Amino acid sequence: MIEVKNVKKEFIQGQETTQVLKGIDLNIGEGEFVAIMGPSGSGKSTLLQLLGGLDLPSEGDIYINQTNVSTMTEKERTLFRRKYMGFIFQNYQLLPTLTVEENIAFPLHADGSLTKEKNSIILDLLDSVGLKGLGRKRANLLSGGQQQRVAIARALVNHPAVLLADEPTGNLDRHKAEEILALMLRFNRESNQTIIMVTHDIFAAGFADRIILFKDGMIDQVIARKDDDYAKYMANFMA
Numbered sequence: 001m002i003e004v005k006n007v008k009k010e011f012i013q014g015q016e017t018t019q020v021l022k023g024i025d026l027n028i029g030e031g032e033f034v035a036i037m038g039p040s041g042s043g044k045s046t047l048l049q050l051l052g053g054l055d056l057p058s059e060g061d062i063y064i065n066q067t068n069v070s071t072m073t074e075k076e077r078t079l080f081r082r083k084y085m086g087f088i089f090q091n092y093q094l095l096p097t098l099t100v101e102e103n104i105a106f107p108l109h110a111d112g113s114l115t116k117e118k119n120s121i122i123l124d125l126l127d128s129v130g131l132k133g134l135g136r137k138r139a140n141l142l143s144g145g146q147q148q149r150v151a152i153a154r155a156l157v158n159h160p161a162v163l164l165a166d167e168p169t170g171n172l173d174r175h176k177a178e179e180i181l182a183l184m185l186r187f188n189r190e191s192n193q194t195i196i197m198v199t200h201d202i203f204a205a206g207f208a209d210r211i212i213l214f215k216d217g218m219i220d221q222v223i224a225r226k227d228d229d230y231a232k233y234m235a236n237f238m239a
């Protein structure tokens with residue numbers, strides 16, 4: 001479903017060129033839950049931005065459902081993103097003065113007004129992320145974990161085929177993180193949603209089918225749950 005072919009990304013600032021991605025090759029199947037780990041600055045968020053069509057590779061191609069997102073115009077990419085992609089950012093990026101419901105509904109406004117049908121989608125989502133009854137509350141009055149769940153509901157409101165999450169549990173305690181991860185896993189299993197999650201937390205990564213380790217703009221190692229040495233690997237990591 002997602003094919004990344006020899007993707008390179010460099011940033012040019014004045015005289016200086018930084019090579020951030022140095023040739024990434026990666027295939028992700030439909031319904032797969034993948035975690036991306038690796039040191040700070042190794043290019044994880046940059047890859048996520050490219051996968052989401054928020055930015056373009058300097059070289060190489062990214063195919064999503066056989067469509068090359070790297071050759072689309074900006075307008076085409078925006079439409080594609082709205083249709084197929086959901087984003088969860090580390091800092092939530094909620095609109096603080098809007099209510100919970102208004103925040104969740106935000107991606108829906110792009111294609112017209114709120115219909116009754118859309119309203120019921122929002123109520124269902126509120127329920128499934130455990131925020132029933134809080135829809136009318138202003139987003140900035142919620143706790144961190146609740147805000148993160150609003151961000152998840154917002155990312156899911158369009159039923160995106162692909163969910164991209166950049167450290168979705170980064171600011172949460174273990175208990176809250178576990179709730180969020182369980183929720184993501186449920187959407188992954190029930191709706192066959194493809195999830196790509198960047199995380200620094202091996203506990204979070206343990207929810208994924210496959211862990212991709214980044215190092216200095218390249219894929220250093222890939223470990224899958226079905227691999228024989230997966231348990232040993234995780235034990236080493238935790239030690």
Ligand SMILES: Nc1ncnc2c1ncn2[C@@H]1O[C@H](COP(=O)(O)OP(=O)(O)OP(=O)(O)O)[C@@H](O)[C@H]1O
Nearest residue numbers: 011013018020038039040041042043044045046047
């Ligand atoms: N728009 C940009 N312009 C210039 N340099 C950038 C830009 N975006 C990212 N970089 C650089 O690319 C490198 C990789 O950044 P990226 O955000 O992808 O790292 P990361 O692996 O997500 O790190 P972290 O774990 O800290 O979030 C960094 O050195 C960063 O400074």
Ligand SMILES: [Mg+2]
Nearest residue numbers: 044045046166
């Ligand atoms: Mg990052």
